[in-house]
Amino acid sequence: MTVIGDPMPSEAFTGSWNGVGHRLARGTWSRRYALQSIVDCAAWTVALVGAWAIVESAAVSSGHVVSLIAIACVLQVLVGWTLRLYRRRYVYGSFSELGAAATSTFVIGTVLVVATTEAPAVVLLATFGALTLMGGSRYVVRLAHDSAQRPSAGSPVIVIGAGDAGISLVRQMLADPESPYRPVGFVDDDPEKRFLRASGVRVLGTTSRLAELAARTHASGVIVAIAQSDAAYLRDCRDMLAGTGVWLRTIPTIGELVTRTVDLDDVRNLKVEDLIGRSPLHTDLTEIAHSIRGKRVLVTGAGGSIGSELCRQLHALAPEALLMLDRDESALHGIELSIRGSALLTSQDTVLADIRDAEALDALFADARPDIVFHAAALKHLPMLQRFPLEGWKTNVHGTLNVLSAARKAGVATFVNVSTDKAAAPTSELGRSKRMGERLVAEYARCYPGTFLSVRFGNVLGSRGSVLHSFREQLRAGGPLTVTDPAVTRYFMTIPEACQLVLQAAVIGEDGCVMVLDMGEPVKIVDLAKNLIALADADAEIVFTGLRPGEKLDEELFGDYESEDVQVHDKISRVRVPALEVGLLPPPEAPLMTVADFVDEACDFRTAEIPVLPAPASAPDQSSAPDQSSAPDQSSAPAQSPAQSPALAPASASSPASALETTGVDAATAAIVAASTTAAVPSAEVEAPSPEPSAHPTPDPRGAAPRGAEPRVAEPRTSEPRESAPTVPALPVLAALRRKGVAEHVV
Numbered sequence: 001m002t003v004i005g006d007p008m009p010s011e012a013f014t015g016s017w018n019g020v021g022h023r024l025a026r027g028t029w030s031r032r033y034a035l036q037s038i039v040d041c042a043a044w045t046v047a048l049v050g051a052w053a054i055v056e057s058a059a060v061s062s063g064h065v066v067s068l069i070a071i072a073c074v075l076q077v078l079v080g081w082t083l084r085l086y087r088r089r090y091v092y093g094s095f096s097e098l099g100a101a102a103t104s105t106f107v108i109g110t111v112l113v114v115a116t117t118e119a120p121a122v123v124l125l126a127t128f129g130a131l132t133l134m135g136g137s138r139y140v141v142r143l144a145h146d147s148a149q150r151p152s153a154g155s156p157v158i159v160i161g162a163g164d165a166g167i168s169l170v171r172q173m174l175a176d177p178e179s180p181y182r183p184v185g186f187v188d189d190d191p192e193k194r195f196l197r198a199s200g201v202r203v204l205g206t207t208s209r210l211a212e213l214a215a216r217t218h219a220s221g222v223i224v225a226i227a228q229s230d231a232a233y234l235r236d237c238r239d240m241l242a243g244t245g246v247w248l249r250t251i252p253t254i255g256e257l258v259t260r261t262v263d264l265d266d267v268r269n270l271k272v273e274d275l276i277g278r279s280p281l282h283t284d285l286t287e288i289a290h291s292i293r294g295k296r297v298l299v300t301g302a303g304g305s306i307g308s309e310l311c312r313q314l315h316a317l318a319p320e321a322l323l324m325l326d327r328d329e330s331a332l333h334g335i336e337l338s339i340r341g342s343a344l345l346t347s348q349d350t351v352l353a354d355i356r357d358a359e360a361l362d363a364l365f366a367d368a369r370p371d372i373v374f375h376a377a378a379l380k381h382l383p384m385l386q387r388f389p390l391e392g393w394k395t396n397v398h399g400t401l402n403v404l405s406a407a408r409k410a411g412v413a414t415f416v417n418v419s420t421d422k423a424a425a426p427t428s429e430l431g432r433s434k435r436m437g438e439r440l441v442a443e444y445a446r447c448y449p450g451t452f453l454s455v456r457f458g459n460v461l462g463s464r465g466s467v468l469h470s471f472r473e474q475l476r477a478g479g480p481l482t483v484t485d486p487a488v489t490r491y492f493m494t495i496p497e498a499c500q501l502v503l504q505a506a507v508i509g510e511d512g513c514v515m516v517l518d519m520g521e522p523v524k525i526v527d528l529a530k531n532l533i534a535l536a537d538a539d540a541e542i543v544f545t546g547l548r549p550g551e552k553l554d555e556e557l558f559g560d561y562e563s564e565d566v567q568v569h570d571k572i573s574r575v576r577v578p579a580l581e582v583g584l585l586p587p588p589e590a591p592l593m594t595v596a597d598f599v600d601e602a603c604d605f606r607t608a609e610i611p612v613l614p615a616p617a618s619a620p621d622q623s624s625a626p627d628q629s630s631a632p633d634q635s636s637a638p639a640q641s642p643a644q645s646p647a648l649a650p651a652s653a654s655s656p657a658s659a660l661e662t663t664g665v666d667a668a669t670a671a672i673v674a675a676s677t678t679a680a681v682p683s684a685e686v687e688a689p690s691p692e693p694s695a696h697p698t699p700d701p702r703g704a705a706p707r708g709a710e711p712r713v714a715e716p717r718t719s720e721p722r723e724s725a726p727t728v729p730a731l732p733v734l735a736a737l738r739r740k741g742v743a744e745h746v747v
Helices: 012-015 020-030 032-055 062-083 093-116 120-149 163-174 206-215 231-241 285-292 304-317 329-340 360-369 382-387 387-410 429-447 467-476 496-510 525-535 592-603 654-663 667-680 728-741
Strands: 154-158 183-188 201-205 221-222 247-250 296-298 319-327 350-352 372-375 414-418 451-456 459-461 479-481 492-495 514-517 542-544 566-569 572-576
Touching: 012 285, 032 062, 032 120, 032 387, 062 093, 062 120, 093 120, 120 572, 154 163, 163 183, 163 479, 201 206, 221 231, 231 247, 285 496, 285 566, 296 304, 296 360, 304 329, 304 372, 304 496, 319 329, 319 360, 319 459, 319 479, 329 350, 360 387, 372 387, 372 496, 382 429, 387 414, 387 429, 387 592, 414 429, 414 496, 429 451, 429 592, 451 496, 459 496, 467 525, 479 525, 492 496, 496 514, 496 572, 525 542
Parallel strands: 154 183, 154 221, 183 201, 221 247, 296 319, 296 372, 319 350, 372 414, 414 451, 451 514, 459 492, 479 542
Antiparallel strands: 514 572, 566 572
């Protein structure tokens, strides 16, 4: 029984095409070109008879009209055959076919006017009438075919977004009888589209009425067909449909659709990445494509999460050659399969090599001669590098140096180092090693021609070993989900977004700079876990395990003592970091304490060491460029031990403050050390006088500002208040200073 006022069931829409009607529509469509010539001749017949009856000209007899009909029909077949109207040249019912039909009609009309000078009004009226009937007949046949092709068993869905992507999706749904979706309406907040109808599907209303419209149309689901929809909008749609039993799906972001249009297969369920608060991404794809097209590009770490996505996006931009380097042969197999559809591993574009092997890199770069290098190879798991810091030293520091050296020798024009937000004010071995990499890149920018820059960003969702993968595996196992701390936050970005911004930064980046990507608002990890549990419709517990050694409660994108950042793009800022002289670097096989001492000093830089961002200037004169033979490079400069560096020499002052000043520790740290020492030795009266600038500043061996010069005080960031520094215990401070060789002057 059908209740009055209820929507007509889906079977009623397609029932008229069942049986005879459906077979007739399909039969007509299969013979449409042969039948169309007969229909066009009939159109001339009806048009001429109708025009003669309307004009009622005495100069034109009935016999004359019959002659005109015969001439028009013969000419229509001949002209139509010549224009291939009946030979499958045009898509049936398209504007191009209608244009060809109009051409044939006006040719025939001109002939008839010349042949009938007594009554031109009859011929002119008949010409326009015949064209109208020809176009109308094609439209009716096309409409009948499209209606017969509409899916009858698909789930009724509402499509949010009546733009290009939404209309394209609806047309694909209607063109496939086996489509899993059957569109019942659009939803769009644009008031100019409230009366829009596309492919017979109309706009029903706005997003605020989404739940009501879904109930009225009996929709099973809703598809958000807006490639640039933000997370807040998706969360609102999810909340409106909560409890209705209507599912919500979306399409990939514009970053994932960088080189293609949306397809029906792109429709997918919501992922937690869609709900983390990212704003729409806007990049200049034309500028990026222009910079990559026709160039030779090399990517290290090509099998990793970032490297593989970089390779996919670079491949779509048509470089002359794309060399993918990794030490993991299985990862190379996977990336070649995803890009080329086959993985024979016989292509010269896949390279099995380790960035720790300097000789292999030199030979590879000399043979490949890349124009652009994206250095994404690195060890990235923080807890592992806390346990094995020398592995990070060999790969993240000396591996980066090896790639830089090979790139310089091969004359690479642009070198892009992929860094991490943990390099800003680093507290972990991972962050410290990546910070060293940033400083080495700055050193090569200072000494050699070409563009050497780093790109710094936070966590990427979906990468191998990310928290999202861990949560999903824990959910699959039934829980619980482990979070370090209820208040811990991290910056997140999807892999395609990060890679697209890396490409943008490579285009607009400046020599020697660190390009810092805008990561949006930091996300609480516990909220991420709760969202994932909600999307999985699971009942899992969240357990807090405590922060691990080296971890921060909140990550930072900018260090406390970095020079003032300058925004160069809607989503990219730039900062300067001090260069690190290559000759000071201990060798890869140096003992742990030597490496630890050097890294401590290298990461404990002062504000005065950071170059001020210069005003835009013309290109430097090549004659004034440093001589490559004398510039520092691993291959030419000897490895200098930390004891040989003036910056690392033992202090000779007798007081804690003067000892710390000699080693480059600032006054605030000196005060903390003095207070801690006093607490440790109550009987000793330790005084920490404030240091004064030296009258004759000592040059810094790393090419920075003089040691005694008045430092430029960095402007405090006002985005969020900083917590006061915690009290430093005496023993850990003394232990740290003992490694620097100055503890005996403090105690």
